[in-house]
Amino acid sequence: MPNAPVKVAVSxxxxxIAYALLFRLAQGDVFGPDTPIxxxxxxxxxxxxxxxxxVMELDDCAFPLLTSIQTTDDPIIAFDDIDAAFLVxxxxxxxxxxxRDLLAANAAIFKTQGxxxxxxxxxxxxxxxxxxxxxxxxxxxxxxxxxLPPGAITSMIRLDHNRAAAQFARRxxxxxxxxxxxxxxxxxxxxxxxxxxxxxxxxxxxxxLINDETWYRDTLIPEVAxxxxxxxEARGASSxxxAANAAIxxxxxxxxxxxxxxxxxxxxxxxQYDIPEGLVCGVPTTCRDGVYAPVTGLELDxxxxxxxxxxxxxLIEERDAALAVLAxx
Ligand SMILES: NC(=O)C1=CN([C@@H]2O[C@H](COP(=O)(O)OP(=O)(O)OC[C@H]3O[C@@H](n4cnc5c(N)ncnc54)[C@H](O)[C@@H]3O)[C@@H](O)[C@H]2O)C=CC1
Ligand SMILES: O=C([O-])CC(=O)C(=O)O
Numbered sequence: 001m002p003n004a005p006v007k008v009a010v011s012x013x014x015x016x017i018a019y020a021l022l023f024r025l026a027q028g029d030v031f032g033p034d035t036p037i038x039x040x041x042x043x044x045x046x047x048x049x050x051x052x053x054x055v056m057e058l059d060d061c062a063f064p065l066l067t068s069i070q071t072t073d074d075p076i077i078a079f080d081d082i083d084a085a086f087l088v089x090x091x092x093x094x095x096x097x098x099x100r101d102l103l104a105a106n107a108a109i110f111k112t113q114g115x116x117x118x119x120x121x122x123x124x125x126x127x128x129x130x131x132x133x134x135x136x137x138x139x140x141x142x143x144x145x146x147x148l149p150p151g152a153i154t155s156m157i158r159l160d161h162n163r164a165a166a167q168f169a170r171r172x173x174x175x176x177x178x179x180x181x182x183x184x185x186x187x188x189x190x191x192x193x194x195x196x197x198x199x200x201x202x203x204x205x206x207x208x209l210i211n212d213e214t215w216y217r218d219t220l221i222p223e224v225a226x227x228x229x230x231x232x233e234a235r236g237a238s239s240x241x242x243a244a245n246a247a248i249x250x251x252x253x254x255x256x257x258x259x260x261x262x263x264x265x266x267x268x269x270x271x272q273y274d275i276p277e278g279l280v281c282g283v284p285t286t287c288r289d290g291v292y293a294p295v296t297g298l299e300l301d302x303x304x305x306x307x308x309x310x311x312x313x314x315l316i317e318e319r320d321a322a323l324a325v326l327a328x329x
Pocket of ligand 2: 159238
């Protein structure tokens with residue numbers, strides 16, 4: 001007998017990331033081939049006409065798992081009794097902007113949506129914030145959802161993780177899946193820190209295999225940190241298919257487990273690694289039985305500690321700026 005349907009909300013459902021996300025979601029890429037899906041598509045009133053086109057295309061795929069689709073511009077309707085949410089909807093970055101420039105525009109959105117989740121979502125809901133600045137938007141949503149359990153709301157740093165994994169694997173000449181224990185720390189911004197110091201390939205040190213510290217420090221780290229900008233400049237639009245893929249990877253691993261593999265997630269800090277408690281920060285985690293657990297007790301070398309501290313400082317500044325925006329609202 002098939003599983004009961006999961007109710008899944010996607011905000012920004014008429015946007016470009018959602019256009020790459022919804023079809024894979026409806027195909028079973030997150031919840032598996034035996035779990036039907038009720039989709040709740042949330043977007044602004046002015047996007048509802050375009051959203052109807054997306055609904056038509058979803059219908060036209062005749063996905064066996066897609067049991068219903070509801071469209072709305074009201075988060076209370078979209079989030080009612082949901083099991084999972086992808087919060088993608090927000091203002092995307094234009095050329096010349098950093099992700100933090102989006103903070104003021106988006107803090108208000110995530111305050112409203114956090115409150116709506118708090119009011120009507122299942123208490124077991126799993127929420128992934130994709131819209132930038134993703135870490136701080138997730139922090140805002142958490143503040144507005146005090147009745148949800150700690151850990152219900154996370155942010156996406158998986159795209160940076162995947163970008164780093166692909167570059168490391170290419171440099172080492174190994175399949176991407178062979179790279180394990182990779183960590184991406186910090187903010188989803190140019191300060192994020194791709195850490196190879198614990199990474200392995202078939203039990204051997206990745207750093208030892210590549211054996212080029214200068215490439216790691218001067219090429220890999222800045223290229224991963226600036227990859228979103230490079231894609232934006234080349235495409236004239238920010239990453240979409242790779243962002244949707246990372247969102248699917250994040251939620252799939254959270255729901256189905258990561259089989260012992262480390263996966264980087266933006267999660268509310270429990271105070272480890274000198275990350276202030278509550279700050280939503282990229283850390284390595286493992287996922288099992290529908291629960292993520294940050295990898296604890298790692299020894300961080302001085303270079304990694306400094307990289308993480310710089311990104312944490314940026315997150316503190318974003319959090320304080322968001323606080324000020326919310327206080328003025
Ligand atoms: N965390 C990450 O790794 C990544 C994050 N992003 C971010 O994802 C976000 C979405 O990107 P795209 O899909 O390319 O943008 P887009 O502009 O194509 O789509 C955004 C959609 O969100 C909708 N929207 C805006 N405010 C909303 C609200 N209050 N409620 C519901 N829907 C709302 C818009 O009407 C639009 O349909 C941007 O903030 C972008 O910077 C993009 C790539 C990676
Ligand atoms: O750069 C952007 O605005 C989109 C994004 O977050 C990324 O590609 O990492």
